[in-house]
Amino acid sequence: MELSGAEIVCESLLKEGVEVIFGLPGGAVLPLYGALSKYPKLRHILVRHEQAAVMAADGYARATGRVGVCSATSGPGATNLVTGIASAQMDSIPIVAITGQVPRAAIGKDSFQETDVTGITLPITKHNYLVMDVSEVAPVIKEAFYVARTGRPGPVLVDIPKDILLDERTEFIWPENVSLAGYNPPREAPAEQVAQAVKLINEAERPIILAGHGTLISHAYDEVRELAEKAQIPVVTTLLGISSFPTDHYLNLGMPGMHGMAYASLAIDKADLLIALGMRFDDRVTGRLRDFAPNAKVIHIDIDPSELNKNVKATVPLLGDLKMVLGQLVPQVEANVHMDWLHYIDALRVDHPSTVIRETDELLPQFVLRELTKATQGEAIIVTGVGQHQMWAAQYCAFLEPNTLITSGGLGSMGFEVPAALGAKVGRPDKTVWSIAGDGGFQMTMCDLATAVENNINVKFAIMNNGVLGMVHQWQDLFYEKDYFSTVYTRNPDFVKLAEAYGIAGIRVKEKGEVAEAIQQAMEIPGPVVIDFVVKADENVFPMIPAGESVHEMLEEPTPERTA
């Protein structure tokens, strides 16, 4: 039987095991929606803004490890996806975005709602496609999912002209496999290079593991833990690697870098070996490169060859899938105790505690986050926005299971917290999901509270409301002579009334004593809730290594002249 292009899209999505699509229709993509309505197995969640569709797909992908799917119409619908696609690309998130395009005959004529979306997304997708024949629909979708989820994952966009969706028909033939001559994700690393790495590990006196996002993507957490425990090697986790190693593990030093634990950064400074796993030596991790880990040799394992020797020279680069490479490597590593090194690090922890919450009657965001972690016992999925609250969540929340911290790390896209939390909850309905928001970011995407309500997506939103664009404000405070130009919101909406306007509960918390109860109350309500935590406005995130500087320039405490 011949099917329309739109029906072939639906059949293909079913073949890929897709269960949910986040999207918003429009003229060019409407034929797809006409078909979707006849495929009840493909749940479509209608959003209020396309940015929410792509970021929800992102949250879904991060929470489940599966490919997130979103759709939008041509022109403005497609361009509204751009920020979310860029974020997914930076953080290696598998997404397939399907966009409608104007009919083939109208392409290139500046037609209504026409944009060159494959051109626009070229540098921010892993790959993209403009489908120009109905016979290509099924193979392209198969290829798109394959490319999105394999190797170093990433977003793939498929742009399909309206006439192919609507008018063109062909037999639905699902290809058996994908054959891409120029695309062969690496698996195991060469044995002799692994042996070189093993030798370095066995000889090291002050080794450190840097576990990045690749640890989660490759499901290598057990192997990382085995390596750490076998040879007693302390572990630091990058922002995106945080939930790959339990926060409460005695070898976990937390996050290093700009707002990382002082002892983690100081330990890297003293280390004689870095074992970098699925991470890319981002500038927020390294600071000034020439001062980064000056005493260390580097073993760098990554699946993307272009990450090896990009920022930091690897003594032993290992190209491969992290789980497989560790499977080769860990059995050859000798048991070790590194007693002196661990004692040294323990002393660093005592001298540079990094996460002490000072005694005050004021409501500090750090205090709120610690209470939240107590209430959820580190088992909730925490989805953050970007800025101060994101860093505090990374510092003060506990993460005991993989994929429980969901955050826009590379792109640092504010507004991520609302839609990504929706996607995470849709993907993991069994988990408690908290969206930790800033009042700035929340207002970028809060229109999709309606999506949460409409679909009863049970996300708890905790706004760290300080009335300022906190991280920018902090930079003004520390580096721009306290010129707080354009970072203060003098008239925020009443977030409690706003929640009520959306038909959900809103709770305002101004006092420390109310925090625990409000969190408990929110968790007992069987649906989305907004808590407006009115927190201290001019609190800064410490420790801080200023941009482009090194661990030696780290600010650990708010010194008097640095406190507003």
Place this chain on the structure above:
Amino acid sequence: MSDKEQKHTIVALVADKPGVLTRIASMFRRRGYNIASLAVGQSEQPGFSRMTFVVEGDEDTVNQVTKQLDKLIDVIRVSDITGRETVARELALIKVLATPATRGEIIQIVNLFRASIVDVGTQSMVVEITGEEDKINALYNLLEPCGVIEMLRTGVVAMVRGQANGQVTDDVGMAVIQ
């Protein structure tokens, strides 16, 4: 990182699909790499083109260029053939002012270079030359005093001599530091 800037010749086998050149050019632009020359044409395999890039940069930069190129899905294989025994050729058309006074001199120069004159007008001639970059530069320098109206160069195409086909991306920057 090393700071020795050097010209590298990179050869890539790419899928012959719409937009491939844009993807490659976009990657170069976005990452701030400079292409000194680029030539593209059909390869021996149907459906695939072969591109020759000349890129300037230190070794680390050029390693990144080859890896980033190889990362593109439509790029099948990348080889950095710098330092290998290669045959490298470029074609140039040079339109030069030719008055009765200079015509003879131009013909002499052209013969010296085994180039050929492919068009003669009342006031100008078009010279065609094939060779390595230096040879074309030398001819241009000699013709320049006569007055060059227009020059068009194809960019270098290059090939490793014999059976070998250069260092492929899989090995680039993968060495263990002893």
